Amino acid sequence: MTKYRHRYFFFGLLLVLLGVQFRMVDSFVLNESTTRTLARFSQTTTATNTSSMVDSILLRVHPKPMKRVEPPRWLGLSMIAFGTVITLHAFAIPRE
Numbered sequence: 001m002t003k004y005r006h007r008y009f010f011f012g013l014l015l016v017l018l019g020v021q022f023r024m025v026d027s028f029v030l031n032e033s034t035t036r037t038l039a040r041f042s043q044t045t046t047a048t049n050t051s052s053m054v055d056s057i058l059l060r061v062h063p064k065p066m067k068r069v070e071p072p073r074w075l076g077l078s079m080i081a082f083g084t085v086i087t088l089h090a091f092a093i094p095r096e
Contacts, residue, residue: 008090015083023076035067
């Protein structure tokens with residue numbers, strides 16, 4: 001178990017840094033392909049396939065569909081808290 005000490009520390013530090021990032025960012029804008037993939041998996045019609053001629057003409061005039069994701073405020077704080085606990089656990093693992 002002691003040979004994984006550095007992995008616990010790295011994972012905890014990574015969670016803390018990602019939590020800080022989530023606290024500083026208000027929203028993410030996904031690109032077109034990610035938006036279409038998300039719409040395909042969630043069975044919504046926010047991003048349609050450009051199968052018809054009218055859709056292809058409209059996509060030339062209007063911007064491509066992009067989804068805005070707003071993570072909840074508690075997500076960053078919980079990532080920071082879990083990362084801190086895991087990092088402190090890495091220090092508590094005895095060296096051998």
